[in-house]
Amino acid sequence: MFRSLRSDGAPKVTLTINGQEVTAAAGQSVWSAMALTGQSVTRRAALSGENRSAYCAMGVCFECMVIIDGLPNQQACLHRVAEGMTVTTQNITQDCEAENAGP
């Protein structure tokens, strides 16, 4: 169970994680915001589809890749939350077909 020890009155931002509206301290990492709301699955492994989550939290394992504002492969531990941000678990496996992004 993740918990915040933050006691300062840091400004808050509101973001959406997998459809759930979440309030987080500005400047916080996306990963930490996910962990604190109990949504710790960041991606599914591309071949097996197994659940994965942050392992190193410092940018070297690439396990916490999520989709941020429509852009996949974003490391949740390296990105900071922002007002209005949309974060979703990255569910891109070998069976997925690419969408045509248009001209």
Add this chain to the structure above:
Amino acid sequence: MQALDCAIIGAGPAGMTAAIELSKGGAKVAVLDRGTRAGGQIYRAAAASPLPNTSALGPDYQAGAELIAAFERTDLTHFASSDAWHLGDDGRVLFSHLGETHELHCREMLLCPGAMERPMPIPGWTLPGVMTAGAAQVMLKSDATVAEGAVFAGSGPLLYLIVAQYLRLGVPVTALVDTTPRQNYLNAAPLLPRALRQAGQLKKGIALLREIRSAGIPQYRFAENLEVLGQNKAKGLRFTSGGQIREIAAETIFLHHGVQPNLNMTRAMDLAHRWNPQQLCWQVETDAFGQTSIQHISAAGDGAGIIGADGARIAGRLAALNILHRLGRLSEADRNRQATPGIAKLAAMAPFRAFIDRLYHPANALRLPQNPDTLVCRCEEQTLADLREGFNQGARDPNALKSLTRCGMGPCQGRQCGHMVTGLLSQWRAEPTEAVGYYRLRSPQRLLTLDELSRFQAVPAPTHAEAAE
């Protein structure tokens, strides 16, 4: 584009100290770092902690804030939130900042990529809820986020430090599962007398262990056969200790058994590396001043061989003195004179480091996967059995194995599996690690969007030197 005197990659203790020294010597310096503030991993957020009180993190961490303040007062260009993705031996640096690639040129380059944790490929290590002790540190320092009721498993100072920090902050800890092998105490004993010359460090370590013991959390020693329990997420840890199989329920399991240089930067530059048998990792070859096999490229700090934050500060300063000499700003005699105390200090620190390295020498059974089904390459999902199959088909070296199995080809670019693959091939071939080698790495060293690449036209990075002209 005007070339800078020196570009420093990484703003941890080595990079910050070097930058201060170079600026003092009159060099035009730019420092690139991924963080929003300087500090690196060890002094992460030391300048602006989200914690109400940082005293629980210890005086070493608080001292980091002073170095960051000195760095931020220094007249130099600091590119924060900047991820270097190409470093050329022609002095060209490409880095990504807010989705745009920028470019700068430098006469000298100093690499300070720091350390990362040695992966611990026990069964179940890819389950959500399994993280490194360093991850616990990062979450605590950057985000004041902690995991309640976690099990800490492994060996080494960083593991004990985070457990003590949790306890000081009143965060419940379920257990400490210590994997330091019994034999290590015997092996390290002969190095103790020389290590005692740094009695302060030793006392600090003993006080830390005593603090954990007096907190009364369950502690298990000489643990072996670790396995994370759970199907879709971690549910607990199974291990043997004291001749018994034990199972402890926990949602979060923090693993740790030492750190190793974060290799990708020095490897991608094709610098000469050597295997460090004491620390069981590759490290870039340097002289006493951090100069690598390419003269105008230097490396300092843990990224050039694990020496700790205090050592990194000294190494950063030594590298800076040598770079000032190479730039013609310091005579050889002056360089040597100014370097003497630092070189002596590093030499004085070496026996304690050697003692720690031997005492917390990771067990092979934890460093290399033992179970055929355990993933070695987390990105491309290659198990021990898959790699063995590749080896049996004739892939004898890391690059051949990579081509055949895709091991090391995923987004982490071998950061996690690289050392394991070297170790496994060395075992299977019954040949020394040096004969096996490592992956050949290339730019880009970070994930880039196709958008950034397709619009790729490097923007000259503004430096304070140009701005002032």
